């Protein structure tokens with residue numbers, strides 16, 4: 001059965017990709033993922049804070065007497081809080097490329113245009129086959145309008161995109177007033193794909209110690225439906241490739257994502273929970289389902305449950321909201 005998928009200019013054997021996370025930046029795990037059938041890897045991100053910190057640290061070394069600057073520096077997490085500094089990241093790209101035969105997609109995470117002038121180019125020069133930009137921004141400034149937030153995000157993408165000649169995807173948060181409009185602006189910039197969606201990790205509050213505690217919870221399949229809905233709405237309304245990220249734990253989840261219109265489907269929590277071999281199980285499950293249902297390739301499946309093609313598109317939009325609420329019965 002032909003599962004071949006073109007994504008970010010890469011010819012992939014199938015559409016199930018290990019997404020950005022702890023497994024994809026390390027050579028031994030990357031090899032295990034390749035052995036488990038991964039068609040490519042998306043590395044964990046180089047974070048803008050790492051770059052800024054390194055640049056500031058270099059600057060501080062020139063002028064150590066600058067007290068106010070030293071204070072500002074202390075607000076940034078220590079380098080050891082991060083997994084890789086910028087130079088380590090570049091050499092990791094090179095090592096991974098040498099260690100595996102599958103394409104390596106690098107990832108950068110940040111929001112300010114200035115953060116992205118230099119490194120995307122260096123990442124491409126280090127051998128990355130494509131670049132995923134993770135837009136992770138929490139709009140907490142009451143003076144900044146939604147339009148200004150979006151313009152800032154778009155300026156960052158534009159800067160990074162203009163710096164590289166490898167294909168670029170953008171991983172979005174789900175919190176836009178109009179996701180289709182933002183996606184159309186990304187298309188105008190020339191990116192090739194969007195990834196729906198990144199996950200925000202919400203801090204908890206420790207009521208005894210009076211401190212905010214970062215919590216990292218792996219996903220479960222309940223996160224999938226938000227992605228399915230937006231894939232289904234965007235399919236046919238954008239020319240961009242779409243990759244699903246969030247809540248994919250089973251072959252059924254992969255099939256749902258493809259039916260909603262995903263070009264590729266990423267998984268991270270599932271691999272962390274079950275190990276790299278889980279990728280093979282997903283792939284085998286998808287193959288089995290497709291052959292049981294007599295599909296010969298993915299084109300027949302992709303987007304068949306999108307808003308454009310679904311027999312009941314109203315169910316994807318607001319139409320069934322009242323019906324869903326009314327369907328609740330006690331006990």
Ligand SMILES: Cc1cc2nc3c(=O)[nH]c(=O)nc-3n(C[C@H](O)[C@H](O)[C@H](O)COP(=O)(O)O)c2cc1C
Nearest residue numbers: 019020021022044045134219245246247267268269
């Ligand atoms: C431990 C961990 C580390 C992650 N690191 C990154 C990262 O470096 N860059 C990134 O874009 N996403 C990162 N993610 C987010 C994942 O790529 C993915 O978008 C998210 O976990 C949802 O997919 P899932 O439901 O398959 O886990 C990380 C997720 C986890 C659980």
